[in-house]
Amino acid sequence: MYDAGKIIIGLLIFAGFMTFPLWYNGGKAAPIPEPKVLTKGKCVEDTAYMRAAHMQLLNEWRDQALRDGNREYVNHRGEKVWISLQNTCMKCHSNKDEFCDRCHTYAEVKPYCWDCHYTPKESKKWASTEGNS
Amino acid sequence: MGIDRRKFLKIAGVSSLVTLGGGASLLALNSPAGASHGEVEHHAEGEEVKAPEKGVKRWGMVIDMRKCSEHKDCTKCIDACHYVHNVPHFENRKEEVKWIWKEEYEKAFTDIGTLHKYNPKEIVEEKFLCLCNHCDHPPCVRVCPTKATFRRPDGIVAMDYHRCIGCRFCMAACPYGSRSFNWKDPRLGLRGRKLNPEFPTRMRGVVEKCNFCVERLAQGLKPACVEACPDGVLVFGDLNDPDSEIRKVLAENYTVRRKPELGTAPSVFYII
Amino acid sequence: MIEKALHGSSKYWAWLAFLGVLIALGGACYLYQLKHGLGITGMSRDVSWGVYIAQFTYLVGVAAGAVMLVIPELLHRYHTYEKVVVFGEFLAIAAVTMCLLFIVVDIGQPARLFNVLLHPTPNSILFWDMIVLNGYLLINIIVGYNTLLSNYKRVPVPKWVKFFAYVSIPWAFSIHTVTAFLYCGLPGRHSWLTAIMAPRFLASAFAAGPALLIILLLIVRKVSKFDPGDRALQSIAKTVCYAMIANLFFVALELFTAFYSNIPGHMHGLKYLFWGLKEHGHLYDQLVPWMRSAMLLGLVGIGILLIPPLRRQTKFLVIACAAIVYSTWADKGVGLVIGGFVPNPFEEVMEYHPTFPEISIAIGIWAVGAFILTVLYKVAIAVREQELS
Numbered sequence: 001m002y003d004a005g006k007i008i009i010g011l012l013i014f015a016g017f018m019t020f021p022l023w024y025n026g027g028k029a030a031p032i033p034e035p036k037v038l039t040k041g042k043c044v045e046d047t048a049y050m051r052a053a054h055m056q057l058l059n060e061w062r063d064q065a066l067r068d069g070n071r072e073y074v075n076h077r078g079e080k081v082w083i084s085l086q087n088t089c090m091k092c093h094s095n096k097d098e099f100c101d102r103c104h105t106y107a108e109v110k111p112y113c114w115d116c117h118y119t120p121k122e123s124k125k126w127a128s129t130e131g132n133s
Numbered sequence: 134m135g136i137d138r139r140k141f142l143k144i145a146g147v148s149s150l151v152t153l154g155g156g157a158s159l160l161a162l163n164s165p166a167g168a169s170h171g172e173v174e175h176h177a178e179g180e181e182v183k184a185p186e187k188g189v190k191r192w193g194m195v196i197d198m199r200k201c202s203e204h205k206d207c208t209k210c211i212d213a214c215h216y217v218h219n220v221p222h223f224e225n226r227k228e229e230v231k232w233i234w235k236e237e238y239e240k241a242f243t244d245i246g247t248l249h250k251y252n253p254k255e256i257v258e259e260k261f262l263c264l265c266n267h268c269d270h271p272p273c274v275r276v277c278p279t280k281a282t283f284r285r286p287d288g289i290v291a292m293d294y295h296r297c298i299g300c301r302f303c304m305a306a307c308p309y310g311s312r313s314f315n316w317k318d319p320r321l322g323l324r325g326r327k328l329n330p331e332f333p334t335r336m337r338g339v340v341e342k343c344n345f346c347v348e349r350l351a352q353g354l355k356p357a358c359v360e361a362c363p364d365g366v367l368v369f370g371d372l373n374d375p376d377s378e379i380r381k382v383l384a385e386n387y388t389v390r391r392k393p394e395l396g397t398a399p400s401v402f403y404i405i
Numbered sequence: 406m407i408e409k410a411l412h413g414s415s416k417y418w419a420w421l422a423f424l425g426v427l428i429a430l431g432g433a434c435y436l437y438q439l440k441h442g443l444g445i446t447g448m449s450r451d452v453s454w455g456v457y458i459a460q461f462t463y464l465v466g467v468a469a470g471a472v473m474l475v476i477p478e479l480l481h482r483y484h485t486y487e488k489v490v491v492f493g494e495f496l497a498i499a500a501v502t503m504c505l506l507f508i509v510v511d512i513g514q515p516a517r518l519f520n521v522l523l524h525p526t527p528n529s530i531l532f533w534d535m536i537v538l539n540g541y542l543l544i545n546i547i548v549g550y551n552t553l554l555s556n557y558k559r560v561p562v563p564k565w566v567k568f569f570a571y572v573s574i575p576w577a578f579s580i581h582t583v584t585a586f587l588y589c590g591l592p593g594r595h596s597w598l599t600a601i602m603a604p605r606f607l608a609s610a611f612a613a614g615p616a617l618l619i620i621l622l623l624i625v626r627k628v629s630k631f632d633p634g635d636r637a638l639q640s641i642a643k644t645v646c647y648a649m650i651a652n653l654f655f656v657a658l659e660l661f662t663a664f665y666s667n668i669p670g671h672m673h674g675l676k677y678l679f680w681g682l683k684e685h686g687h688l689y690d691q692l693v694p695w696m697r698s699a700m701l702l703g704l705v706g707i708g709i710l711l712i713p714p715l716r717r718q719t720k721f722l723v724i725a726c727a728a729i730v731y732s733t734w735a736d737k738g739v740g741l742v743i744g745g746f747v748p749n750p751f752e753e754v755m756e757y758h759p760t761f762p763e764i765s766i767a768i769g770i771w772a773v774g775a776f777i778l779t780v781l782y783k784v785a786i787a788v789r790e791q792e793l794s
Contacts, residue, residue: 066293069285071351087331115336116294126320127328226755227449240751244670272592278531279520298520299443299513302531304453308593310750314453314513316444337442338513395592 033106036098044073044081044088055111058085086117094119190287192267192345193372193400194359195382201366202259210262211235213361214343219334221315221322230313230322232343233358235260244392256405262366264358265290265311265343266391266399273303273312282340288372288400289345297339304340308395312342372400406557409787410780416628421779424772431769434762435510443513446763451755452746454511456767461507463613463738464774465584466606468500468541470614472577473644479570485640488789489633491556492625493618494549495781497577500614501542503774510766530586537580544573549781557788581606588745596674597745599662605655606737611648613733615641616706616726623723625782631789635717642722646710649729653703656736673752678744682754689754692743695735703732 001007043050045057064070065083073081082088093099096119104111114122201207214220214233221230238252241261271290273282281297284290304312318337332348335341346356354360359367370379388402438445448455471493477483478490509515526532551566582603588594589602599605619641622633660679663671676682679697681690709715709725716722748754759767 062295066291066295067283069287069347069351086333112295112336116333118330118333120330123328123330127323127326227447228444229450236751240753243750243752276529276531276591278526278529278535279517279524280526281520296517296520296524297514298517300508300511300531301453301513302529302587304450305588305594305745306591308591308750310451313450315442316446316448317442336514337444340513392593397592 030106033102035100035102036095037093038095038099039092041092042077043092044075044079046076049076058089058113061085085113086119090117090119094121096122189373191372191400192288192350193370193379193402194264194345194356195368195379195386195388195402195404196262197366197368197382197386197404198256198259198261199404200364201262202255204364205260207364208235209361209363210358210367213357216327217329217332217346217349217357218344219319219323219329219332220341221319221334222326223317223322228316228322230315230319230341232313232341233262233264236263237261242389242391244394261403263309263311263391264401265345266309266397266401267343267345269398269400270396272306272308272395272397276302276306278302285347289347290342291344291347292339292341294335294339294341299338299340301340308392308397309399312340314338314340406554406784406788410783412787413783417779417783421776424776424779427772428769428776431766431772434765434769437762438510438766439515443511445760447757447759449755449757451749451753452743452757454742454746455757456759456763457507457511459738459742460767460770461504461511462584462606462742463734464500464504464507465538465580466610466733466737467614467617468497468504468545469577469581469607469610470612470618471497471545472574473611473615473648474618474641475570475574475577477640479567479574483640485634485637488631489618489622489637491549491553491785492622492633492782493614494545494552494573495785496614496618496621496778497545498542498549498781499774499778501538501545501580502777503770504538505542506770506773507767510770530583530590534580534583534587537576537583541573541576541580544569544576548573553785553788556792559792578607581610588741593750594745595670596678597741599659601655601658605652605659608648608651608655609733609737612645612652612729613737615648616645616729616733619645619726620723620730621778621782623719625786629786629790630793631786638722639716642710642716642725645726645729646707646716649703649707649710649732652733652736653700653707656700673748674744677747677754678740682748684754689747689756691756691758692740695739699732699735699740702728703736706732 050057061073061083062085064073071083073083075081090096096114100114211233215222215231218232220232223229238257238259238261241263267288267290269288271282271284274284274290277283278300279296279298281293282290282303283293299314301314304314315335315337319335323334346354346358349356356367356369359369368379368382370377372379372383374380382404383402386404388404390399390402393399446455446457471490474486474490474493478486509518512518521532521535548566548570552562552570555562555566585603585606588597589599591597619638622638622641626632660675663675673682677689678692681688681693683689706725706729709721709728716725743757747756
């Protein structure tokens with residue numbers, strides 16, 4: 001092997017960088033966050049389903065409501081639900097920081113929902129709701 | 134020298150393919166997505182008038198300027214619309230975002246043949262309400278490269294803000310100047326203003342415009358501007374329903390539309 | 406072959422470093438634009454496209470101009486161009502790359518750019534522009550690289566490369582035709598709503614691209630041992646001359662139709678560009694010097710190129726080409742896009758003033774193009790010099 005020394009040093013540096021998150025955290029994983037649910041009522045679908053597939057559901061809802069003009073969703077229990085992220089989901093889950101953000105931050109995902117949709121609490125950061133209209 | 138038979142056939146074959154392909158794509162370009170192919174009739178202004186399908190709604194609006202001009206300083210419809218949809222407010226004209234606003238006669242009706250200097254002074258000085266015309270043949274929909282703006286079966290030209298890439302082709306295509314771009318974070322333009330918590334804001338880098346209150350129609354409500362007007366200036370309804378109020382108003386009054394010669398077939402009508 | 410770009414004089418590296426600085430400045434301004442949005446530009450609700458789309462439009466023309474060398478060489482066996490065609494193709498690669506970058510920086514939501522592919526929309530001309538531009542880039546990379554590689558290896562150019570070279574001919578016409586369709590199919594914009602938009606674009610492209618190429622080839626002659634040859638340069642110059650005559654003829658046609666018909670909508674845009682528009686007692690005429698100088702220098706360029714004794718002197722050839730490059734740039738890269746938005750759909754005049762970050766981003770992209778061009782030309786020169794030895 002030519003330049004064995006350089007190559008081995010290079011590989012070591014590479015391995016060091018790649019494993020950085022492991023040894024930086026001392027082998028301990030960060031605790032898995034638990035989203036805080038405020039209301040006692042049932043969600044539009046089961047918790048397990050929502051955990052796994054809320055993003056797909058929201059994608060479908062978006063296209064149904066906005067593009068097909070169909071704002072009613074029938075869930076697995078046969079109940080009719082009004083399709084709206086801001087007016088259905090976030091009415092119950094009004095604690096975006098403790099519900100949505102907790103897991104999203106942990107999983108390092110940055111959904112662009114919040115560029116437009118908001119809870120009244122969230123909106124205080126950028127608009128004074130007490131304004132003069 | 135010269136082309137032999139083989140070569141000629143090759144060239145002829147390729148060029149006929151190209152021609153056919155070009156023709157076919159032109160036909161495809163000419164039929165906007167979502168437009169139904171009902172019976173069509175040639176029309177003086179060049180626009181095709183389709184026979185409505187049964188049970189399909191076609192939303193439209195009549196603006197009665199005789200009533201509107203009695204209240205020159207009234208902005209109730211504009212305020213209601215901009216509040217209900219959290220339309221940002223920027224002082225700098227360059228960054229302006231608006232869904233419905235007032236415009237002088239000569240600016241709103243630039244090309245129509247009725248403008249001359251001997252018009253009644255009241256009309257020339259009137260401020261006309263302008264908004265998205267929700268055209269039958271919307272140029273904005275024709276040019277959008279992602280179908281972010283599209284025409285619903287009920288005639289509403291809608292925006293999907295999730296999909297808009299912000300290329301602003303629709304703004305170049307709209308002959309009515311009805312579209313606004315979010316040059317800045319729109320939330321900067323909502324500071325100190327009352328929000329409607331039921332409606333989202335937009336994000337930076339997308340185009341927005343009047344949506345004929347599609348979210349209110351879904352709940353069986355009238356558009357916010359129509360509801361806010363205390364003087365009955367705005368009549369909203371189903372153009373396909375011959376018994377609707379709007380059809381009665383249209384049948385009893387002479388109405389005009391903005392830039393009809395462009396063949397866009399607006400669904401907003403004005404009683405001058 | 407590519408490694409030839411890594412061996413150069415200190416001047417070569419200094420030039421690349423200089424371009425690197427411009428690119429870095431443009432990049433920094435683009436980060437600023439990403440953070441704050443397109444509000445940092447001079448564009449507005451009324452003039453919703455500006456410097457970026459104007460440069461894009463001009464550079465599509467420069468890219469298409471390469472075909473003016475490919476056609477004689479390929480269809481008419483005009484072998485005088487044999488050694489210089491690749492320089493035209495490399496210019497096309499740099500120009501199309503700049504075009505694509507100008508689109509990216511003009512988009513409000515660049516992260517969603519791929520929506521154009523996810524939701525393909527054939528009724529949008531922008532969709533077709535995306536296809537033809539990327540296709541043209543690919544074809545020129547394939548043809549340019551493989552032709553040069555064959556020269557480098559001293560073997561004949563493979564037949565399949567020739568196939569793509571043939572394809573590049575109609576394709577070059579398509580890129581500028583489709584780009585013209587972006588404008589000329591819009592119902593409310595009188596200045597753009599003209600059936601001769603595409604031929605006018607092509608005429609200006611076939612003047613601008615080859616004129617720029619002549620200047621570049623003269624630089625190549627100066628900095629290297631490769632000489633493109635006077636015959637080739639003079640032939641290209643004739644092409645530039647005829648194309649420019651056609652271009653100005655088309656402008657005259659536009660003026661005639663608008664002013665003889667006396668239709669206000671058709672006159673307003675041209676009035677704004679060449680004389681200025683008056684509104685509320687104020688004369689808006691900031692584009693007038695650009696457009697008038699463009700016409701004047703276009704005529705000067707044609708005049709020089711029409712007189713053979715002048716055209717044959719390098720000094721005058723450079724002046725003529727520079728005049729034509731400026732003329733076509735001011736006409737298409739300044740006047741066309743902005744003139745289409747003024748007056749706006751309400752017949753109001755709202756002028757457009759590009760901002761410092763906006764211009765810096767544009768210069769940065771031009772620098773990217775110059776960087777790519779320099780590296781590609783370096784390789785091509787190295788291969789041509791090797792052929793001489």
